[in-house]
Amino acid sequence: MRSPTASDNLEAALExxxxxxxxxxATCAQIRYHLGFEDEARRGKRLRSRLVLAVxxxxxxxxxxxxxxxxAVEIIHEFxxxxxxxxxGDRLRRGRETVWSRFGVAHGINAGDALCAVAYxxxxxxxxxxxxxxxxxxxxxxxEAHLAMCGGQARDIAFETxxxxxxDDYRAMAGGKTxxxxxxxxxxxxxxxxxxxxxxxxxxxxxxxxxxxxQIEDDVLGTWGDPxxxxxxxxxxxxxxxxxxxxxxxxxxxxxxxxxxxxxxxxRGAALDPPAxxxxxxxxxxxxxxxxxxxxxxxxxxxxxxxxxxxxxDRSGAVRAFFQRAxxxxx
Amino acid sequence: MRSPTASDNLEAALExxxxxxxxxxATCAQIRYHLGFEDEARRGKRLRSRLVLAVxxxxxxxxxxxxxxxxAVEIIHEFxxxxxxxxxGDRLRRGRETVWSRFGVAHGINAGDALCAVAYxxxxxxxxxxxxxxxxxxxxxxxEAHLAMCGGQARDIAFETxxxxxxDDYRAMAGGKTxxxxxxxxxxxxxxxxxxxxxxxxxxxxxxxxxxxxQIEDDVLGTWGDPxxxxxxxxxxxxxxxxxxxxxxxxxxxxxxxxxxxxxxxxRGAALDPPAxxxxxxxxxxxxxxxxxxxxxxxxxxxxxxxxxxxxxDRSGAVRAFFQRAxxxxx
Numbered sequence: 001m002r003s004p005t006a007s008d009n010l011e012a013a014l015e016x017x018x019x020x021x022x023x024x025x026a027t028c029a030q031i032r033y034h035l036g037f038e039d040e041a042r043r044g045k046r047l048r049s050r051l052v053l054a055v056x057x058x059x060x061x062x063x064x065x066x067x068x069x070x071x072a073v074e075i076i077h078e079f080x081x082x083x084x085x086x087x088x089g090d091r092l093r094r095g096r097e098t099v100w101s102r103f104g105v106a107h108g109i110n111a112g113d114a115l116c117a118v119a120y121x122x123x124x125x126x127x128x129x130x131x132x133x134x135x136x137x138x139x140x141x142x143x144e145a146h147l148a149m150c151g152g153q154a155r156d157i158a159f160e161t162x163x164x165x166x167x168d169d170y171r172a173m174a175g176g177k178t179x180x181x182x183x184x185x186x187x188x189x190x191x192x193x194x195x196x197x198x199x200x201x202x203x204x205x206x207x208x209x210x211x212x213x214x215q216i217e218d219d220v221l222g223t224w225g226d227p228x229x230x231x232x233x234x235x236x237x238x239x240x241x242x243x244x245x246x247x248x249x250x251x252x253x254x255x256x257x258x259x260x261x262x263x264x265x266x267x268r269g270a271a272l273d274p275p276a277x278x279x280x281x282x283x284x285x286x287x288x289x290x291x292x293x294x295x296x297x298x299x300x301x302x303x304x305x306x307x308x309x310x311x312x313x314d315r316s317g318a319v320r321a322f323f324q325r326a327x328x329x330x331x
Numbered sequence: 332m333r334s335p336t337a338s339d340n341l342e343a344a345l346e347x348x349x350x351x352x353x354x355x356x357a358t359c360a361q362i363r364y365h366l367g368f369e370d371e372a373r374r375g376k377r378l379r380s381r382l383v384l385a386v387x388x389x390x391x392x393x394x395x396x397x398x399x400x401x402x403a404v405e406i407i408h409e410f411x412x413x414x415x416x417x418x419x420g421d422r423l424r425r426g427r428e429t430v431w432s433r434f435g436v437a438h439g440i441n442a443g444d445a446l447c448a449v450a451y452x453x454x455x456x457x458x459x460x461x462x463x464x465x466x467x468x469x470x471x472x473x474x475e476a477h478l479a480m481c482g483g484q485a486r487d488i489a490f491e492t493x494x495x496x497x498x499d500d501y502r503a504m505a506g507g508k509t510x511x512x513x514x515x516x517x518x519x520x521x522x523x524x525x526x527x528x529x530x531x532x533x534x535x536x537x538x539x540x541x542x543x544x545x546q547i548e549d550d551v552l553g554t555w556g557d558p559x560x561x562x563x564x565x566x567x568x569x570x571x572x573x574x575x576x577x578x579x580x581x582x583x584x585x586x587x588x589x590x591x592x593x594x595x596x597x598x599r600g601a602a603l604d605p606p607a608x609x610x611x612x613x614x615x616x617x618x619x620x621x622x623x624x625x626x627x628x629x630x631x632x633x634x635x636x637x638x639x640x641x642x643x644x645d646r647s648g649a650v651r652a653f654f655q656r657a658x659x660x661x662x
Contacts, residue, residue: 021478023478023479023482023507024482024503025481025482025483025485025486025489025503025507026485026486026488026489027481027482027485030485080444083440083441083444086436086437086440087436087437087440087441088437104488105417105418105436106417106418106419106488107485107488109414109417109418109440109443110414110418110481110484110485110488111481111485112440112444113411113414113443113447113477113480113481113484114478114481114482114485116444116447116477117474117475117477117478117481118478120451120470120474121471121474121475121478124467124470124471124474125471125475131463132462132463132464132466132467133463135463135467136455136463136466136467136470139451139455139467139470140452140455140456143448143451143452143455144448144452144456146444146447146448147352147354147445147448147449147452148354149444150356150358150441150442150444150445150448151354151355151356151358151445152356153441153444154356154357154358154361154438154441154442154445155356155357157357157435157437157438157441158356158357172355172356176354176356
């Protein structure tokens with residue numbers, strides 16, 4: 001019999017966190033469905049929780065003490081996905097029906113709200129005790145990330161009707177929607193390992209930089225990615241008229257025929273049809289938007305390296321290595 | 332110039348709690364709109380926050396120290412209303428458009444999520460410091476109520492397609508959806524005043540009993556209430572096929588023609604038209620459902636009195652008096 005891996009422990013902790021609050025209503029089954037407990041192939045990559053564990057280990061913390069915060073961060077991510085799927089009208093996630101598509105919008109909103117509470121209770125009412133002031137700091141950091149995610153999502157929703165989006169707008173959106181929770185994952189990992197507030201803040205900065213790099217790479221994959229790897233058709237972000245980094249960068253650039261092609265397609269305010277997607281990709285290629293995006297992602301990684309060096313965090317490079325595996329193309 | 336009242340202080344604290352987290356996204360304006368900051372006539376009764384203040388005062392706490400928890404409880408209530416309005420498809424609240432009706436479903440869900448984070452940050456990152464273990468206890472109590480509210484709401488959503496609802500089902504629904512937050516309001520008021528965990532738990536029990544009484548009275552008002560007082564047409568809960576206490580009680584009773592009228596109307600699974608509403612009200616009257624509901628509410632008040640006597644809480648009777656004012660007809 002093989003011994004349990006870190007991944008086994010994490011899955012078991014996630015199951016416990018949900019089971020602890022099973023009240024017999026329909027919500028618990030909906031949560032279990034979304035989290036993929038009944039269907040291993042439908043689970044997320046658990047990237048954010050594994051990041052909590054990686055930082056805690058790097059800081060010399062007890063791995064068992066990192067499981068509750070890891071669960072809390074992962075469940076906040078999943079809560080945001082349940083609501084994002086409703087907000088974006090997405091019926092499929094990880095190859096099967098989304099919660100709202102399967103159980104209706106009302107249950108979908110409500111199950112997301114329940115996941116949110118379960119996440120914080122995993123931290124507040126978890127299996128490992130820690131000094132109360134540390135629990136307060138961790139809970140506050142996670143709520144701040146949660147609020148930043150809402151701010152980023154509000155910007156992303158607003159983008160749907162905008163005809164111009166600046167690089168600063170994009171960074172505010174992705175910084176909230178994606179990077180904030182990566183930052184909180186690193187911060188909680190450090191805090192649960194007993195790191196100082198200053199080190200924890202430095203880890204938050206590190207996580208945010210990695211998170212922005214992650215989002216920009218995700219944008220590149222959503223435009224040029226291999227459907228076999230990403231699970232989405234190539235150009236899918238363009239078809240949905242998403243203001244991804246390559247598009248924002250291209251439209252913010254100096255006037256050119258290629259820029260005008262993309263700007264005009266996005267100015268129509270509707271989804272792009274396949275010929276428009278093909279023309280937009282050709283224009284992005286002509287402008288060098290892919291290279292510009294990868295360069296911007298690399299700049300975030302450089303920022304992360306500078307933070308690590310300045311504050312003497314991630315000394316072993318394990319957190320950087322974690323992201324090198326997560327960022328498949330650029331790190 | 333008049334000096335500021337407790338109500339002025341509460342409104343100012345709510346404004347501060349929201350302003351502290353203004354990130355420049357559309358969300359903050361949506362939150363301000365929902366909370367009625369720009370339109371005094373559209374604010375809620377702030378019942379739950381005033382309950383926190385009443386219990387804190389009863390327990391000898393510093394009123395200023397009770398403002399952050401009072402805001403947190405009130406904002407959690409408002410968060411649940413923003414999402415409930417989407418789940419129920421309600422376009423009007425307090426005489427004007429609901430958040431989702433005004434800003435769209437996506438922003439509505441997201442603004443509710445942001446309100447949720449703002450509520451907890453009011454507690455965790457508020458203006459008054461307190462021992463960290465007390466903050467943990469208060470945050471946990473509020474998250475537990477938040478989760479119970481989701482369980483109650485899941486039951487209420489499920490009721491929409493059920494043809495039978497037992498009294499126990501109703502109590503589980505209303506106990507979660509309404510009573511849990513009244514319980515947490517009392518618990519947080521006691522905790523912020525420095526009461527023992529045991530006293531705080533007794534206050535939670537007290538608040539839950541009052542909360543159930545409040546919900547049952549609300550059901551009576553939604554069926555027989557004066558539209559001039561309630562702001563809703565008489566019979567509005569029946570028209571929407573809500574499983575209110577009087578309906579649940581009547582359908583759970585012994586067979587009779589009157590019972591069959593109501594059961595048959597609800598078995599059709601659709602909204603009731605005006606003649607069906609009139610017939611259902613006549614049947615409820617014939618069965619004595621109004622008196623049965625008021626009796627059930629009074630039993631909750633008796634339970635509250637017993638808890639208060641057993642644990643020696645609410646010695647001055649101020650919390651009871653608070654509810655006598657809130658419960659207009661039965662207390």
